[in-house]
Amino acid sequence: MSGLIELSATQLAADIRSGETTSVQATQEYLNAITKLDGKLGAYNEIYTDAALDRAKQIDAKIAAGENPGPLAGVPIAIKDNLCTTYGHTTCASRYLENFQAPYTATAVKKLHDAGAVILGKCNMDEFAMGSSTENSGFAPTRNPWDIGRVPGGSSGGSAAAVASRMCAAALGSDTGGSIRQPASFCGCVGFKPTYGRVSRYGLVAFGSSLDQIGPLGRTVTDAALLTGVISGYDPHDATSLPNDVPDYLADIETPIKGLRIGLPKEFFLENEGAIAPDTRAAITAAIETYKSLGAEIVDVSLPHSRIDIDADGKMSSFAVSCYYIVCTAECSSNLARFDGVHYGHRTGENVDGILELYSKSRKESLGEEVKRRIMLGTYALSSGYYDAYYNKALKVRRLIADDFVEAFKSCDILLAPTTPTTAFKLGEKTDNPLEMYLSDIYTISANLAGLPGITLPAGLSSDNLPIGLQLIGPVLSESTLLRAARMFEKTAPPIIPPMVKNSDT
Numbered sequence: 001m002s003g004l005i006e007l008s009a010t011q012l013a014a015d016i017r018s019g020e021t022t023s024v025q026a027t028q029e030y031l032n033a034i035t036k037l038d039g040k041l042g043a044y045n046e047i048y049t050d051a052a053l054d055r056a057k058q059i060d061a062k063i064a065a066g067e068n069p070g071p072l073a074g075v076p077i078a079i080k081d082n083l084c085t086t087y088g089h090t091t092c093a094s095r096y097l098e099n100f101q102a103p104y105t106a107t108a109v110k111k112l113h114d115a116g117a118v119i120l121g122k123c124n125m126d127e128f129a130m131g132s133s134t135e136n137s138g139f140a141p142t143r144n145p146w147d148i149g150r151v152p153g154g155s156s157g158g159s160a161a162a163v164a165s166r167m168c169a170a171a172l173g174s175d176t177g178g179s180i181r182q183p184a185s186f187c188g189c190v191g192f193k194p195t196y197g198r199v200s201r202y203g204l205v206a207f208g209s210s211l212d213q214i215g216p217l218g219r220t221v222t223d224a225a226l227l228t229g230v231i232s233g234y235d236p237h238d239a240t241s242l243p244n245d246v247p248d249y250l251a252d253i254e255t256p257i258k259g260l261r262i263g264l265p266k267e268f269f270l271e272n273e274g275a276i277a278p279d280t281r282a283a284i285t286a287a288i289e290t291y292k293s294l295g296a297e298i299v300d301v302s303l304p305h306s307r308i309d310i311d312a313d314g315k316m317s318s319f320a321v322s323c324y325y326i327v328c329t330a331e332c333s334s335n336l337a338r339f340d341g342v343h344y345g346h347r348t349g350e351n352v353d354g355i356l357e358l359y360s361k362s363r364k365e366s367l368g369e370e371v372k373r374r375i376m377l378g379t380y381a382l383s384s385g386y387y388d389a390y391y392n393k394a395l396k397v398r399r400l401i402a403d404d405f406v407e408a409f410k411s412c413d414i415l416l417a418p419t420t421p422t423t424a425f426k427l428g429e430k431t432d433n434p435l436e437m438y439l440s441d442i443y444t445i446s447a448n449l450a451g452l453p454g455i456t457l458p459a460g461l462s463s464d465n466l467p468i469g470l471q472l473i474g475p476v477l478s479e480s481t482l483l484r485a486a487r488m489f490e491k492t493a494p495p496i497i498p499p500m501v502k503n504s505d506t
């Protein structure tokens with residue numbers, strides 16, 4: 001493990017800017033780490049070796065000429081493969097888009113470029129961001145750097161594995177129901193889903209448009225704040241983009257949180273002990289104590305419609321998960337209708353009898369099982385005769401879930417919860433049971449349904465040496481408060497490094 005890849009993105013940018021080191025050196029170190037580790041992890045779908053080094057040279061030249069390269073001066077960053085770029089491919093880890101080259105670059109990626117970042121490559125994911133393990137990738141699963149027999153989470157599993165294993169300084173992911181926070185938690189990094197609309201979705205391949213949000217994964221809270229500041233802001237290309245000014249998220253990140261009111265949703269803590277693994281519960285309980293010692297005021301709150309029910313056989317269910325899987329599949333069935341084998345992407349090579357057969361063969365051949373399942377579920381939920389019973393009802397439940405948060409935030413500033421019910425599970429453990437897979441999102445999904453910002457950060461390791469994530473959720477546009485609260489906790493917790501990285505001599 002050598003120097004530059006261990007630095008935070010913030011520190012690396014400062015060192016490159018001051019001439020302490022160069023972007024070329026840092027980029028080369030990250031590329032070496034990728035060469036060394038990515039064969040084992042499969043975090044990247046595509047690596048831009050030459051382009052990244054060229055870009056690094058440009059940044060170094062700018063600095064040598066006395067120009068300001070921007071806040072991410074020469075820092076090597078990876079992006080999830082559902083963010084469009086005019087260079088390379090944008091595959092969404094789908095065979096359907098395997099050779100697709102986007103005609104434009106996503107606003108969030110363009111903002112990274114403008115801030116001086118070096119884009120290292122595109123990260124693996126669950127196909128079209130549908131999944132919680134990255135096993136739904138149309139190419140190959142990504143593995144967890146803490147234990148390569150385990151999943152990195154998903155759908156931004158490639159981004160999380162790359163950040164945790166020091167194969168990039170930070171990464172972008174997308175979060176529709178937990179896809180930044182859950183993999184960040186499984187891999188021991190910081191993952192931040194900003195308020196819905198805070199970051200433009202222009203150029204993010206749509207899955208559930210009313211839920212999707214781009215955000216950063218990093219190794220420190222400050223890095224997450226730095227990236228969030230860079231990628232946020234109004235964008236006329238996204239009709240749901242928020243017009244509000246972007247605050248300086250770094251400005252008060254070091255300000256103590258004495259007096260901050262942190263709410264504990266009783267449905268997540270007091271009831272249904274079975275919905276949290278014992279190690280996770282212990283870590284979260286310890287985190288609450290830490291917050292008390294930092295001067296936070298802990299208050300009990302209730303999110304009745306986000307509660308988790310467990311039946312006599314130990315089977316879990318949750319309104320939020322049920323509601324989410326109607327809303328997101330409905331939106332997915334509509335959004336994915338564009339992949340028809342006509343305009344772009346995979347077209348069947350077989351002879352077809354008419355346009356309908358062209359559609360169905362092209363889709364059948366190139367879309368994975370989970371994507372097909374969701375298109376069918378969503379089409380059903382939207383179909384005449386079932387629309388009211390499913391889709392409309394889900395929208396009503398969504399409103400109740402969102403209203404619970406409004407009520408809860410009357411007595412607290414932010415909420416504290418686990419990020420996931422368990423630590424990373426084994427590859428193949430949940431692939432035969434989609435419902436069980438869906439339940440890995442019981443603690444993250446409500447924030448998406450309500451459009452709220454949520455952050456996960458490491459809260460220690462389980463007895464089998466796997467990262468545990470702590471989640472903080474805040475009201476709309478409370479990014480600064482969340483980042484500050486996360487930073488204050490991070491300062492008390494020792495950093496965690498995957499053994500495969502610690503023992504490597506990269």
Ligand code: GLN
Binds near residue numbers: 177178328
């Ligand atoms: N795991 C959830 C799903 O499968 C969330 C995915 C996401 O946030 N993109 O839909």
